Amino acid sequence: MKIEQIYTGCLAQGAYYITSNGEAAIIDPLRETKPYLERLEKDNVxxxxxxxxxxxxxFVSGHIxxxxxxxAPIIYGPKAQPEFDAIIAEDRQIFELGNVKIEVLHTxxxxxxxxxxxxxxxxxxxxxxxxxxxxxxxxVGRPDLAQKAAHMTQEELAGMLYESLYTKILPLPDDVTVYPAHGAGSACGKNMMKETVDSLGNQKQVNYALKQPDKESFIKAVTDGLLPPPQYFGMNVAMNKKGYDSFEEVLNNGMKALSVEEFETVAESTGALILDTRKSGEFARGFIPQSINIGLKGDFAPWVGAMIVDVKQPILLVTDEGTEEEAVTRLSRVGFDNVLGHLAGGFAAWAQSDQEVDTINRITPEQFASEVKIGEDKVIxxxxxxxxxAEHVDEAYSKPLxxxxxxxxDINNDEHFYLHCAGGYRSMIAASILQSRGYRNFSEVDGGFGAIAKTEVPKTDFVCQSKVL
Structure with missing residues (x-):
């Protein structure tokens, strides 16, 4: 028997590959199936x-x-109602895999x-x-995502989660290894550890949700402080339940290389969003007007899901050459399948064709420190x-991306402001969105708070809840 965790950092997601005596099972596979198929062939299982x-x-699973x-059949636990062929297992049903067994626990x-x-x-x-x-x-999993479908409140779902955990999971032996579907960074929970594997016994000691004295305390603990889920979550659920276009079809569409003229024509005729996946510094120095920058070298897919309202939105890509397939793949993982193609030759081809180019006013942290007047200038x-x-520029406004x-x-277009995040990735996303909507009255700070903190700019950990723009 062999167990392998296949962890994807940008989604903080764990898929699992289990083999025993020539047979394999995969749990919660990612959208692209080629790596799994290659692994099965290599292992001759x-x-x-x-x-x-x-x-x-x-995320959109690769199950279909x-x-x-x-x-291989797709297996769900009780109560699942997919719109495709699948085995709906019973609670405690056993599935044999080679010389081992997999038991379904409905939770x-x-x-x-x-x-x-x-x-x-x-x-x-x-x-x-x-x-x-x-x-x-x-x-533990957030209990607010299924409220509408279940016709229940988050408190009622949290109570159900309590029963699942305390009657089916906690009685298991302490030496059972826990392999979760997500780790730190996922929006599916609020307090996840950076580790991706642990013993159940240790979780009983360190997991706040497993140490609650009663059901009422558990419900309060797991529902307190939940942030609104990203807008794409509901659309991904629908795709996983109803089905989707094949990944190969999505990839083929996205890999269409468009000349500058073709790119411009498609953008105008479809209303496609131009998504520039280059690094923030490169984007700031020059980009196609109205482009949105979400860098591929970061939490690309989750931020696309958070910023772009509709997974069916037509998208045109501007990428570093050679990264087109990675961009399309990572978009497909969160359901953004309507990629119409990418700019052949990248932004350089656009710039060399004498097309209009826009820039972002990005300043150094030292320039920010010399210019900003705390209490007079607005810092977002x-x-x-x-x-x-934890710490911020004194008098800054907290406005999460x-x-x-x-x-x-709420932004006054006649009033200049400074914009920053932790390192420059998120603030450039914000800057590109603001500029695409006609706001040009700002300076974005390169290096973000990490760089600002090394200057003499006054900082504080005092939080004023009443500050508004």
Whole structure:
């Protein structure tokens, strides 16, 4: 028997590959199936099962394409109602894989169909729990995502999650290894550890949700401080439940290389969003007007999902040459399948064709320190609330990037302001969005707060809740 965690950092997502005596199972596969197919062939094993812990909200699974390619059935726990062929397992149902067994544990609460998969080894010892979004390391799955579909409140779902954890998971042996579906950085929880594997016994000691004295305390603890989920979550659930276009078709469309003239024609005729995936510094020095910058070398896919409202939005890509396939792949993982092509030759081809070019007013932290007048000038910090609370520029406004569509309307276009994040990645996303909407009265600070903190600019950890733009 062999267990392998296949972890994708930008999504903070763990898929699992299990083999025993010539047979394999994959749990919660990513959208692109080629790596799994190559691995199966290399190991000379047959894929027997594709297990899904639930209908994922934060990414599109590769379950349908993988099933079509291999003939392996897709398995869900009780209550799942997919719109494609699948095995809907019963609670405690056993699936044999080579010399081992996988037991279904129905654990509703995060969603109604959420299930964990308990692996029994060759001697029938319980050795591993693939916990999906029911149990994370340091946290549990948020109970607010399935409210509408379940016709329940988040408190009612949290109560159901309590029963699942305290009656089915906590009684398991302490030496069972926990393999969660997500780690730190995922929006599916609020307090996840950076580690991606742990023992259940240690989680019983360190996980706040598993140490609550009663159900009422648990409900309060897991619902307190939940941030609104990204807008694309519901659309990803629908794709995972109803089906989607094959990844190969999506990739072929996105890999169409368009000349400058073709690119311009497609943009004008379709209303496509121009997504520039280069590094923030390169983007600032020159870009196609109205482009949005979300750098590929960062949390690319989650920020695309958070910033672009509709997964069906037509998209044209401007990339560093050679990264086109990576960009299309990572977009598809969060359901953005309508990529119409990319600019052949990248931004250099556009600049060399005498087309209009725009820039962002990016300044150094030293320039910011010499210019800014604390208490007089407006400084907008687009980091998360927790980052801002830890330390920030004195008198700065906390306006997280995730909520830019809410606070952008409060900006006075006649008043100059400074814009920064932690290192420059998020503030350039914000800058590109602001500029595409006609706001040009700002200076974005290169290096963000990390660089500002090394200057003499006054800083504080005092948080004024009443500050408004």
């Amino acid at each position: 047959k894929l027997k099962y594709i297990f899904e812990t639930h209908f994922h909200a934060d 394409d993988l099933s079509k390619a291999t003939g 509703p609460g995060h969603t109604m169909e959420s299930s964990c998969y308990l692996l029994h080894d060759e001697s029938d010892k319980k050795v591993a729990l693939f916990s999906g979004d029911t149990l994370f390391l340091g946290d 910090d687009v980091r998360k609330e927790g980052e801002y609370a 995730a909520y830019i569509n809410d606070w952008v309307k």
